[in-house]
Amino acid sequence: MVRSINGRTLPAVRGLGRDEARSPARKAWDRRLRRVLAVAALGLVSACGPRDGLYEATLLTPTCTGTPALQGVHYLRFRVSGAGMEPVEHFVPVERGTAELPALFPGPGRVLEVRGYTNLPRLGGHVVALGRSHPFDVPESAGAGRPKVSVALRRVNEFVQVGSASGACASLVHPRAGHTATLLEDGRVLLAGGVEVSQSDDSTTLSSAELLDPVTGTLEPAPELGTGAGGSFLASPRAFHTATRLPGGKVLLAGGEVESVEGTVPVGNALVLDVAQRTYSGVALRAARGHHAAAADASGRVLLVGGVGAGGAVVSEAEGYDPGTGQGFSVSTPVPRVGMGVMPVRQGRRIAVVGGSDGTALRPEVLFFSYEGGTFVSVDEGLRLREPRRDAALVPFGGLDRLLSVGGHDTPEGVEGEPRPLASSEVLSPGAAVAGPQVFARSGLCAVALPDGRVLTSGGLRASASGLQSAPHAELLLPGQEGGSPVMFGLPPLERPRHQHSCTVLRDGSVLLAGGLDNDGRRRTTLGDLVIYTPAPLD
Numbered sequence: 001m002v003r004s005i006n007g008r009t010l011p012a013v014r015g016l017g018r019d020e021a022r023s024p025a026r027k028a029w030d031r032r033l034r035r036v037l038a039v040a041a042l043g044l045v046s047a048c049g050p051r052d053g054l055y056e057a058t059l060l061t062p063t064c065t066g067t068p069a070l071q072g073v074h075y076l077r078f079r080v081s082g083a084g085m086e087p088v089e090h091f092v093p094v095e096r097g098t099a100e101l102p103a104l105f106p107g108p109g110r111v112l113e114v115r116g117y118t119n120l121p122r123l124g125g126h127v128v129a130l131g132r133s134h135p136f137d138v139p140e141s142a143g144a145g146r147p148k149v150s151v152a153l154r155r156v157n158e159f160v161q162v163g164s165a166s167g168a169c170a171s172l173v174h175p176r177a178g179h180t181a182t183l184l185e186d187g188r189v190l191l192a193g194g195v196e197v198s199q200s201d202d203s204t205t206l207s208s209a210e211l212l213d214p215v216t217g218t219l220e221p222a223p224e225l226g227t228g229a230g231g232s233f234l235a236s237p238r239a240f241h242t243a244t245r246l247p248g249g250k251v252l253l254a255g256g257e258v259e260s261v262e263g264t265v266p267v268g269n270a271l272v273l274d275v276a277q278r279t280y281s282g283v284a285l286r287a288a289r290g291h292h293a294a295a296a297d298a299s300g301r302v303l304l305v306g307g308v309g310a311g312g313a314v315v316s317e318a319e320g321y322d323p324g325t326g327q328g329f330s331v332s333t334p335v336p337r338v339g340m341g342v343m344p345v346r347q348g349r350r351i352a353v354v355g356g357s358d359g360t361a362l363r364p365e366v367l368f369f370s371y372e373g374g375t376f377v378s379v380d381e382g383l384r385l386r387e388p389r390r391d392a393a394l395v396p397f398g399g400l401d402r403l404l405s406v407g408g409h410d411t412p413e414g415v416e417g418e419p420r421p422l423a424s425s426e427v428l429s430p431g432a433a434v435a436g437p438q439v440f441a442r443s444g445l446c447a448v449a450l451p452d453g454r455v456l457t458s459g460g461l462r463a464s465a466s467g468l469q470s471a472p473h474a475e476l477l478l479p480g481q482e483g484g485s486p487v488m489f490g491l492p493p494l495e496r497p498r499h500q501h502s503c504t505v506l507r508d509g510s511v512l513l514a515g516g517l518d519n520d521g522r523r524r525t526t527l528g529d530l531v532i533y534t535p536a537p538l539d
Helices: 024-040
Strands: 002-005 008-011 056-060 075-081 088-093 107-117 127-132 136-138 148-152 159-161 180-183 189-192 195-197 203-205 209-213 218-222 242-245 251-254 257-260 263-266 269-274 279-284 293-296 302-305 318-322 327-331 341-345 350-354 367-372 375-379 393-396 403-406 425-429 432-435 446-449 455-458 461-464 467-470 474-478 487-490 502-505 511-514 517-519 524-526 530-533
Touching: 056 107, 107 148, 180 242, 180 502, 189 218, 189 511, 195 524, 203 257, 242 293, 251 302, 279 327, 293 341, 318 375, 327 375, 341 393, 341 403, 350 403, 393 446, 403 455, 446 502, 455 511
Parallel strands: 056 148
Antiparallel strands: 002 008, 075 088, 075 107, 107 127, 107 136, 127 148, 159 530, 180 189, 189 209, 195 203, 209 218, 242 251, 251 269, 257 263, 269 279, 293 302, 302 318, 318 327, 341 350, 350 367, 367 375, 393 403, 403 425, 425 432, 446 455, 455 474, 461 467, 467 517, 474 487, 502 511, 511 530, 517 524
């Protein structure tokens, strides 16, 4: 006797009630087969069990460069996971596409992962393409409306440009560097502000913003940075500002700098973007600042520290913003730093300020702030960097309480001081700083933490015989497992070297690199490309 389940033929199970007559291995197999039968047997489930036909899926391959996503793929693995359910997975030949999706229990927050394999894993096949959907809700019945799920399937371990619906490469309407890229709740990315350098090397600060859907490769204009409406609209261009996503989906765009006839002028206000309403509201800052740092705690309150103010002076005054009241507040502890990193730790109960310079000396002290009594208060944990550094990247590393400070340079001045880029990194844990993995020596690199704990680094400035140049380097850094040392894996170089770009982890776990400057030592070129890297899964 056989049963056909989602296109596969499985043998009937004999004697499932006679546990005493079976080996442990056979018992394990029977338990696994029971789960398969209970979850995947279409038409054989109860009214409250998993069911077929409750959702639809479309596979997209939104890239225009690199290896085609499905080249060499012979099998697709569909895997659905979510709260309150055992993950359900299902292999089908690639030519069947999404015709045979796994049956599953109704419920909220389901995620469909699709992997492209060269062959079945038991026959030596390996993953060459990967994509994940946004979370979706599965209704109790098809009559309630079936959700339509889109999955962008991309080649793993390759940097590829985002493709549009026409098959051409998508690119920013306005090439930009020194901008911000913010992942929104719906999976789109807000790219705002920045600077564009002309062929004559003149810099223009941008007030434009764009919204990218990385699944479809669609770009659309976002509201121009500014306040007011109609004839009373006042544009507010800015570059080297910060962007922080607030509770409820709003975005705080704070500070920055603008090029004017008077030179470089720091921005003394912030804009709060209501994404749904496509409107901005203005907030006055206590100090005009650019090249500063900001981070939000677990309640969404934002700490802004340091930066460059009027006349190029380092800003000492720290300040906060409370999204609940829509108002800023003062912070009594001065933080005179530039080129530092800021990151929430302790599950967002504290915010760490790491590295940087006070303008005359590098600062090794790691500062911590917690919200108490209506403001952010400094908390001394006695932690110091082993090797002080400026313009390093700061990211979580293998745990909520571990940070990685990577790269940077060893002089208190900026790039005008002919700094020496660093190839070292440090892992910061409560009470201790230890040496981290070695990387390609560069400053101002972009780094992000992936959902599985790995860290992707890209770009930055490297030393050359003719001075500092944009770097093409990229690495994957892996936290040490079970007490082991962290590991660095070099990745293929970026097609265009860059710095002052953005790097953003998307909802499917891939990373978007957008824009930046390509400085080859002779000229500076502002980039408008959109590049995605999809890391191969660890399992």
